[in-house]
Each structure stands twice: as C-alpha cells, then as structure tokens.
Amino acid sequence: MHIKIHRLFELLLETTSAQPEAVLGFSLAESPKLGDFLADLDPNLSLDWSGKSFNGLPELRQHVLTHANLTDTCHIDDVLITAGTAEANFMSICQLVQPGDEMIVDVPGWPQPLVLGEAIGAQVRPLVRREENAWRFDLDDLARLIRPRTKLIFLCNPNNPTGQIMREDELHEVVRLAERVGAYVLCDEVYAGLEWHGPRVPSVAGLYERGISTGSVSKALGLQGLRTGWLICRDRKVIFDAMVMRENSSEIMNVMGEMIAEIAMRPPRYAAAMHKARADGAQNLQLLDQFIESRRELAWQKPAAGLIGLCRLNAPITSDELGKRLLAAPYRTFSIPGSAYGFPQHIRLGVGGGAAAKLSQGLAQLAKCLDDLRS
Numbered sequence: 001m002h003i004k005i006h007r008l009f010e011l012l013l014e015t016t017s018a019q020p021e022a023v024l025g026f027s028l029a030e031s032p033k034l035g036d037f038l039a040d041l042d043p044n045l046s047l048d049w050s051g052k053s054f055n056g057l058p059e060l061r062q063h064v065l066t067h068a069n070l071t072d073t074c075h076i077d078d079v080l081i082t083a084g085t086a087e088a089n090f091m092s093i094c095q096l097v098q099p100g101d102e103m104i105v106d107v108p109g110w111p112q113p114l115v116l117g118e119a120i121g122a123q124v125r126p127l128v129r130r131e132e133n134a135w136r137f138d139l140d141d142l143a144r145l146i147r148p149r150t151k152l153i154f155l156c157n158p159n160n161p162t163g164q165i166m167r168e169d170e171l172h173e174v175v176r177l178a179e180r181v182g183a184y185v186l187c188d189e190v191y192a193g194l195e196w197h198g199p200r201v202p203s204v205a206g207l208y209e210r211g212i213s214t215g216s217v218s219k220a221l222g223l224q225g226l227r228t229g230w231l232i233c234r235d236r237k238v239i240f241d242a243m244v245m246r247e248n249s250s251e252i253m254n255v256m257g258e259m260i261a262e263i264a265m266r267p268p269r270y271a272a273a274m275h276k277a278r279a280d281g282a283q284n285l286q287l288l289d290q291f292i293e294s295r296r297e298l299a300w301q302k303p304a305a306g307l308i309g310l311c312r313l314n315a316p317i318t319s320d321e322l323g324k325r326l327l328a329a330p331y332r333t334f335s336i337p338g339s340a341y342g343f344p345q346h347i348r349l350g351v352g353g354g355a356a357a358k359l360s361q362g363l364a365q366l367a368k369c370l371d372d373l374r375s
Contacts, residue, residue, distance in 0.1 A: 001094075003119040006111040008340035011323075018327050020334035022362030023353060027160075027308050029277035030354030031222035032264075040263045049252050054243055056081025056230070057258045063265035064230045067193065068213065073206040073234075080231045080239050081253050082246070084224075085190045086112060088214035088231035089154075091242035092186050096152050097122045103152040104145050106137060108161055108310065108341035110188055113154040122151075131312070134301045135162035139173050150183045157201055158191040161341055161348050162310050163303020165195060168202045175208040184238075186212040190219050190229075191306035193274055194281065201305070205232040212238060217261050219307065219352075220277050221270075228253070228261040281307055284351035284359050291363045292349075297370050300349075307352035310338055317373060318344045325373075331365040 005013075055061060061079040065071050082088040089112055097103050099121030105113045107126045117124035125145045129135045142153070153174065158165045166174075171187075178185045187204040192215060195201065204211035216229030231242055246252075264270065285303070292298045292311060303309040313319050319337035326333045338346025351359065 001119045004115055006115045006340075007342075008111050008336070011336060011340050015327060015334060018334065020327060021332040022334070022358040022365060023350070024326075024333060024335040024359070024362045024366060025308065025348045025350040026353030026357040026359075027350050028219045028224055028352045029222035029273075029307070030280060030352070030356060031224070032273075037260050037263050041259065045255070045259065047255050049255055052252075052255065054252070055079065055239070056253055057262055060258055060262040060265065061230070063262065063267075063270070064215075064232065066267070067265065067270060068189075068203045068206075068215070068232065069200065070203055070206045070232065074232060077236070078205070078232055078234050078239065080242055081258060082214075082229045082231055082242075083227045083250055083253070084218060084229040085188060085214045085216040086229075087246070087250070088216075088229050088242075089113065089186065089188060090116065091245045092184075092212050092214070092231060092238065093117070093152065093154070094120065095238070095241040095245055096184055098151075100149070101151040102147055102149045103154060104142065104150060105154045106156060106159070108135075108159075108338075108343055109154075109156045110160050111341065123149075127153075129159065129162060129164070131301065131310075135159065135164045135310070139170065139177075142174065143177055146177055146181055146183065148181055150181050153178055153183055153185045154188070155185070156188045157204075158189075158195065158305035160188065160191060160306065161308050162301065163191075163306045163308060164301070165201050165305050171202060171204060171207055175204070175211065178208070178210065182210070184210040184212060186214065189213050189215045193220050194277065194307065195305040196282065196285070197304065203232065205234060209234050217264055221264055221273050222277070222352075223261065223264060226257040226261055228257045280354050281351050284357075287359060288349060288351055288363070291367075295367070295370065308348055308350040310341070310343065310346045311349050313338075313345050313347055315370065315373065319347045320344060322347070322369070326366065326369055331369050333362045333365040333369075335366070
C-alpha cells in the first residue's frame with residue numbers, strides 16, 4: 001500500500017522552515033508546559049511498559065468515557081489509547097476497508113481518509129458539504145451514496161475545517177442509513193467539547209454498535225506533542241483488530257504520554273483547561289469575525305465549534321498565491337490555503353494558540369496584503 005501525500009501535509013512541509021512572525025490558522029489551544037505537570041508526576045515512575053494494559057492506562061480510558069458522556073453506554077474495554085486521532089483513524093480504516101470496498105467521506109473534511117481509501121484501493125465517494133447550506137451536507141445525498149459494498153462512512157463532527165456540527169437527530173439518521181447495509185460510522189470528534197453554543201456533540205460510539213468515535217488531547221487541551229488519542233467502539237473486534245495492527249507498527253503506547261494525558265484529563269484540571277480554551281478561542285473568534293465583516297474580499301460561515309473555519313476569498317487571486325505572498329516579507333504571516341481541502345478560493349483561518357499565535361498582528365498583515373493587492 002503506497003500512501004500519497006495529501007495537500008495539507010505538503011503545505012505544512014513547504015512552510016516548516018519559514019519562521020513566520022504571526023499565524024492565521026492555529027488549530028489547537030495554547031499548549032501547556034511540561035512543568036505544569038511535574039508536581040503530579042511520580043519521579044519513581046518506571047518507563048518500562050511491561051505489565052501495562054495493551055488498551056492503555058485504565059484511568060485514562062475512564063476519563064475518555066467520562067468526558068465523552070459515554071459511561072452509561074460504553075465500558076473502558078471499548079476504548080483503545082492510540083498515537084493521536086490520526087492513528088485511531090488509520091487503524092480503523094485500514095482494518096475495515098479492503099480493496100474494492102466503498103467508503104463515504106465528508107468533504108471538506110480531514111484529508112486522511114481520502115488518501116488512505118485511495119491507497120487501499122477502495123472506491124471513495126465524497127459526501128459534499130455545501131457552503132450555501134452553512135457547510136452542511138444533505139442527508140438525502142448520503143442515502144443516495146450508500147450501496148451494498150459501503151463498509152465505512154467517515155465524518156468529522158465537529159467538522160474540520162468548517163467548524164460546523166451535526167445535531168443528534170441527524171446523527172441518528174446517519175446511523176439508520178448505515179444500518180441498512182451494516183456499514184460502520186467513524187466520527188473524528190477531535191474538536192468535541194469546543195462547541196460555542198449548546199452541549200457537546202454526542203459521540204457516535206454511544207449511538208450505534210458499529211459507531212467509532214476517535215479523538216485526542218491535541219486540540220482542545222493543546223497537547224499535540226504527546227501524540228495521545230483514542231478509539232472508542234462497542235464492537236470489540238474493531239478494538240482487537242486495531243490493537244493487532246498497532247502491534248505491527250508502533251507496537252505499544254508511550255508511558256510518559258499516557259501519564260501526562262491522564263493527569264490532564266483529571267476532572268478538575270480538565271474543566272479548567274477547557275474553560276481557558278473556550279475563553280481564549282471565543283475572544284479570538286470575535287476578533288476574527290469582526291475582521292472578516294470589515295473586509296469586502298472575505299466572507300464566511302462562522303464556526304459553531306472548534307478552532308478553525310473556512311473563509312471565502314473574493315479576490316482575483318487564489319488562496320495558494322495569497323498564502324505565498326503572506327509568508328514572504330514584509331508580511332511574514334502563515335496561513336493555510338483552502339486548496340489543502342480542495343477549495344482553492346478559501347482560506348483556513350484559526351483562533352487557537354492563545355497569545356502566541358499573534359492573531360491581531362496576523363490580521364493586520366493580511367489587511368495590508370489585501371490592500372496592496374487592490375492598489
């Protein structure tokens with residue numbers, strides 16, 4: 001299986017050494033420091049993995065269920081700790097979808113399932129989210145896409161990169177449609193908990209025996225560097241098969257990553273971290289929304305959740321060209337073109353990163369760049 005590079009990763013590789021002065025697309029909360037956890041770490045902790053559960057630390061798995069509101073429907077053995085959401089998605093897709101199978105993927109969305117499906121030799125059917133419909137997809141479109149060979153429906157909820165969410169009644173309808181052919185429904189829920197209005201989106205693992213919920217501590221808690229995430233599914237064969245695949249790749253989780261993630265997800269600390277992430281994100285979201293309203297070249301559907309959104313560029317230039325101009329002197333500002341998701345006339349804008357992202361500075365540079373283009 002040869003996996004081709006997707007455009008988002010390609011863009012990130014191209015800009016790694018650019019050292020921008022400001023960032024317009026920061027997708028995770030401000031990251032804590034290692035020192036924030038030292039008081040709760042046992043200095044006598046053995047870094048030997050021997051004797052630990054193949055599923056991951058039981059305390060960490062219990063936190064995952066608690067924060068996803070799944071303690072009444074799922075058991076801790078329905079949780080597998082993974083190297084981030086990406087590994088959870090990777091193992092699920094690679095074990096459930098075989099050459100010749102069909103899988104449905106929402107677009108724009110996280111590009112990983114698109115390249116994996118192609119590498120596997122599956123037929124990938126795009127489920128298109130439409131900007132004029134507030135970046136929602138039509139459930140009738142989904143019904144038309146589902147066929148007897150459909151093995152997996154992959155959705156981002158909250159959606160990455162549009163920030164839109166599916167209501168519980170819509171998720172129930174997705175499940176009903178999937179049940180007709182016995183398809184699995186995988187929801188990448190990495191931004192769950194960062195809804196700007198209303199409760200946390202329901203996890204599909206709690207709605208459907210073949211529902212798979214994936215997530216991590218990367219986005220809302222800013223702990224991307226731990227590479228600690230999870231896969232939740234009540235179908236124990238999915239958990240077992242994923243564990244077997246991991247045995248032949250990364251093999252086991254890292255003890256330090258799991259320990260720090262467990263500390264970060266302890267209820268009092270987790271509540272404080274989520275409060276800060278929401279407060280920082282809401283402040284930046286208001287700033288960004290006001291900026292977009294003030295610019296005739298820009299328009300967007302304001303995100304309902306998460307830390308990123310897609311902004312339409314109404315200018316005689318693609319977002320790729322704009323991104324290159326912004327990254328160069330005198331602007332020195334990083335942005336992610338919408339071409340990373342197949343939408344070249346859009347820009348991915350983000351409200352994460354806290355003060356370190358220098359969003360105000362980045363927006364000022366974007367305004368200057370747009371003014372220079374117009375003149």
